[in-house]
Amino acid sequence: MKFTKMQGAGNDYVYVDCFKEKVQDPAAAAIKVSNRNFGIGSDGLILIMPSEVADVRMRMFNSDGSESEMCGNGIRCVAKYAYDHGIVSKKEITAETGAGILTLQLFTDGGNKVEKVRVNMGPPRLTRKEIPMLGNPDEKVVSAPLNVLHSTFNITCASMGNPHCVIFVDDVGNFPVEKYGPIIENHELFPRRTNVEFVQVVSRTEIRQRTWERGAGETLACGTGSSAVTAACVLNGLTEKKILNHLLGGDLEMEWSEDGNIYMTGPAVEVFSGEIDI
Numbered sequence: 001m002k003f004t005k006m007q008g009a010g011n012d013y014v015y016v017d018c019f020k021e022k023v024q025d026p027a028a029a030a031i032k033v034s035n036r037n038f039g040i041g042s043d044g045l046i047l048i049m050p051s052e053v054a055d056v057r058m059r060m061f062n063s064d065g066s067e068s069e070m071c072g073n074g075i076r077c078v079a080k081y082a083y084d085h086g087i088v089s090k091k092e093i094t095a096e097t098g099a100g101i102l103t104l105q106l107f108t109d110g111g112n113k114v115e116k117v118r119v120n121m122g123p124p125r126l127t128r129k130e131i132p133m134l135g136n137p138d139e140k141v142v143s144a145p146l147n148v149l150h151s152t153f154n155i156t157c158a159s160m161g162n163p164h165c166v167i168f169v170d171d172v173g174n175f176p177v178e179k180y181g182p183i184i185e186n187h188e189l190f191p192r193r194t195n196v197e198f199v200q201v202v203s204r205t206e207i208r209q210r211t212w213e214r215g216a217g218e219t220l221a222c223g224t225g226s227s228a229v230t231a232a233c234v235l236n237g238l239t240e241k242k243i244l245n246h247l248l249g250g251d252l253e254m255e256w257s258e259d260g261n262i263y264m265t266g267p268a269v270e271v272f273s274g275e276i277d278i
């Protein structure tokens with residue numbers, strides 16, 4: 001299988017061009033290629049596919065083989081691959097995902113390669129039934145208490161096509177993400193599990209985020225997570241609607257716009273290409 005390794009803010013995936021390649025069992029391939037000792041090493045596998053309703057289609061698999069509806073850092077890299085490898089020739093493109101059809105704006109460098117992408121991530125979906133979460137289906141979850149081990153956290157939850165649980169902490173750098181992340185990911189409140197974001201507010205326009213991803217563990221960045229966090233910051237009255245998010249692997253510019261959609265702007269980088277037996 002021919003592949004290209006790409007990363008967006010350090011959130012790295014193995015990408016397969018399914019305009020040319022066929023992947024029989026993507027879940028098994030995701031587990032194999034993601035292994036950082038015996039495989040290529042990544043947070044998961046992303047298939048770049050033809051679409052009947054958009055310029056390109058993305059399917060995304062976590063490193064444990066589970067499929068997610070959406071990947072924010074991944075969709076920027078899909079857009080870069082599609083433009084740089086001649087699948088599209090426009091600088092505004094559409095992409096079909098499990099979270100619907102998204103519109104992306106591409107920014108190129110001097111060599112006409114994409115270096116930055118702005119994505120309309122759509123609106124945050126805030127009710128329990130949309131996330132999904134147990135409890136009153138029409139209720140929003142904003143700063144609701146959740147007991148984990150011997151601590152109580154106030155959680156704010158949102159779906160960006162995939163589920164997110166946001167927790168504000170005082171010192172995110174020293175927060176034990178590995179201790180609490182997996183317990184909240186698998187908490188009975190979330191029937192499809194959840195991604196978990198730990199966030200420190202630096203100012204009204206700047207935050208720091210670490211993410212425990214469903215199906216992958218702690219990663220260097222999460223684009224859908226950053227979008228859910230932007231909504232959570234505003235809903236809790238902590239920041240303006242336009243913020244700079246510092247993640248472990250880089251920065252994302254975020255905006256919850258007046259049109260109700262969340263816009264994310266960030267880097268997309270091709271690392272290397274190769275071939276692997278699967």
Ligand SMILES: N[C@@H](CCC[C@H](N)C(=O)O)C(=O)O
Nearest residue numbers: 068071072073162222223224
């Ligand atoms: N890192 C991604 C999200 C990947 C999927 C997630 N782990 C899930 O299972 O929903 C991003 O940048 O959004």
